[in-house]
Amino acid sequence: MVNFKIADESLASKGDEALYIAENKMPVTAGIIRKRFEEEKPLKGIKIAGCLHVTKETANLALTLQAGGAEVYLCGSNPLSTQDDVAAALIKKGINVFAWHGNTDEEFYWCIRECLKENPNILIDDGADMIVTAHKDFPELIENGTIIACQEETTTGVKRFQAMEKQGKLKVPLFPVNDARCKNQFDNELGTGQGVVAAIYGMHVLFAGKNVIVAGFGHCSSGMALRARGLGANVIVTEVDPIKALQAKFAGYQVMPIADALPIADIILTATGCKHVIAPTKEMFDKLKDGVILGNLGHFDIEIPTKELYEYAKEITPIRSDVEELLMPNGKKVYLLAKGRLANLVLSEGHPAEVMDMSFGLQSLMSEYIVKNKESFKPGMINIPVKIDDQVGFLKLQSMGVKIDTLTEEQYNYIHGFEEGT
Numbered sequence: 001m002v003n004f005k006i007a008d009e010s011l012a013s014k015g016d017e018a019l020y021i022a023e024n025k026m027p028v029t030a031g032i033i034r035k036r037f038e039e040e041k042p043l044k045g046i047k048i049a050g051c052l053h054v055t056k057e058t059a060n061l062a063l064t065l066q067a068g069g070a071e072v073y074l075c076g077s078n079p080l081s082t083q084d085d086v087a088a089a090l091i092k093k094g095i096n097v098f099a100w101h102g103n104t105d106e107e108f109y110w111c112i113r114e115c116l117k118e119n120p121n122i123l124i125d126d127g128a129d130m131i132v133t134a135h136k137d138f139p140e141l142i143e144n145g146t147i148i149a150c151q152e153e154t155t156t157g158v159k160r161f162q163a164m165e166k167q168g169k170l171k172v173p174l175f176p177v178n179d180a181r182c183k184n185q186f187d188n189e190l191g192t193g194q195g196v197v198a199a200i201y202g203m204h205v206l207f208a209g210k211n212v213i214v215a216g217f218g219h220c221s222s223g224m225a226l227r228a229r230g231l232g233a234n235v236i237v238t239e240v241d242p243i244k245a246l247q248a249k250f251a252g253y254q255v256m257p258i259a260d261a262l263p264i265a266d267i268i269l270t271a272t273g274c275k276h277v278i279a280p281t282k283e284m285f286d287k288l289k290d291g292v293i294l295g296n297l298g299h300f301d302i303e304i305p306t307k308e309l310y311e312y313a314k315e316i317t318p319i320r321s322d323v324e325e326l327l328m329p330n331g332k333k334v335y336l337l338a339k340g341r342l343a344n345l346v347l348s349e350g351h352p353a354e355v356m357d358m359s360f361g362l363q364s365l366m367s368e369y370i371v372k373n374k375e376s377f378k379p380g381m382i383n384i385p386v387k388i389d390d391q392v393g394f395l396k397l398q399s400m401g402v403k404i405d406t407l408t409e410e411q412y413n414y415i416h417g418f419e420e421g422t
């Protein structure tokens with residue numbers, strides 16, 4: 001019996017269309033790996049709970065895990081990113097889903113707990129909320145060995161687990177899938193980069209000729225800067241890391257402190273994983289240019305100080321779905337996307353399926369790896385095996401019909417040796 005709480009079951013056929021489009025663009029996850037999983041059933045008898053953005057791409061991950069024999073439970077990793085049609089399609093296919101667009105914080109954690117109540121063996125998280133909840137509210141699942149190991153999908157989640165480990169509070173084996181090369185070099189850079197364009201599309205502005213401030217020059221933000229420049233924007237980067245700032249400078253961007261950039265910014269985009277990238281003060285808010293668009297693509301809604309902006313604004317007017325016009329006390333208007341939450345997921349459909357194919361290919365193969373090697377893990381962070389990272393890379397190339405060279409024995413020995421020199 002499928003267990004669920006979703007917005008509207010009647011949206012299933014619309015969801016099926018979305019799933020089909022994604023399936024065709026995910027040849028690794030929904031093609032090669034799913035086919036093998038159907039035959040070999042490597043996840044038979046395993047329960048997997050995913051706290052992930054419930055999108056058509058995640059749906060295809062869930063179906064691949066199910067094809068491998070797993071019982072799958074899904075909840076959303078952001079209150080605004082669930083695609084209700086996809087959730088409806090999934091329950092018809094036997095995936096247990098507790099997610100709907102626009103849930104409250106309380107409902108968000110209720111959905112997580114519904115998944116954890118099912119005694120899952122593998123947790124796949126995006127932002128750490130499910131695994132942290134397991135530690136707080138379901139410690140028995142960890143103590144009695146029900147949870148074999150966990151996977152984390154995003155940078156902010158990995159950072160939270162690193163902090164937990166440092167304080168001796170991480171009690172599960174944790175695979176930071178985000179840190180695999182096949183993940184952050186593609187999903188974060190290409191996905192978020194292109195996502196900026198999709199997120200801003202509904203504002204009907206041109207990037208060309210605008211001053212676009214990109215906060216951060218990491219995986220996501222450097223991709224965002226590149227795409228914004230490609231569309232003709234004058235991109236200004238703000239950073240706190242001197243090396244990243246130098247990289248931005250040598251890539252030809254202007255670099256300056258955010259306080260200096262605010263008065264000239266037409267569009268401000270954040271993806272830092274940090275809090276209050278714009279300081280929540282009257283002085284900073286008053287610097288904002290009339291008509292500025294504020295969009296966050298980092299994991300949580302604290303990069304742009306949303307709560308404080310709402311408190312400071314004289315009037316808040318929704319002008320279209322998930323876009324608000326904030327009238328400031330000085331008469332200027334500020335446009336806030338997605339209530340400061342992940343704008344690419346809320347205002348558009350998230351990363352293209354083609355790039356999520358690699359992230360979810362990794363999650364699929366890592367689930368299999370966890371089951372096969374379950375006796376060998378200890379609590380703490382464990383790197384993704386390079387072999388699995390490479391395998392996903394090879395499968396993606398194979399699906400694109402791209403061939404590459406292989407090292408000869410002589411070449412292998414040369415680059416792994418020291419004797420041969422001048």
Ligand SMILES: NC(=O)c1ccc[n+]([C@@H]2O[C@H](COP(=O)([O-])OP(=O)(O)OC[C@H]3O[C@@H](n4cnc5c(N)ncnc54)[C@H](O)[C@@H]3O)[C@@H](O)[C@H]2O)c1
Pocket residue numbers: 154155156157184187188191192195215216217218219220221238239240241244271272273274275276277297298299300342343344345351
């Ligand atoms: N929107 C999406 O779909 C999506 C996808 C992947 C990751 N993310 C999220 O995006 C965020 C960034 O991820 P990443 O992989 O790019 O991380 P990253 O560590 O590669 O980059 C973050 C950069 O921000 C800089 N930074 C930190 N605080 C800053 C501040 N106050 N001002 C300016 N710069 C600052 C850091 O020095 C770093 O260079 C995370 O929250 C991650 O979870 C979102």
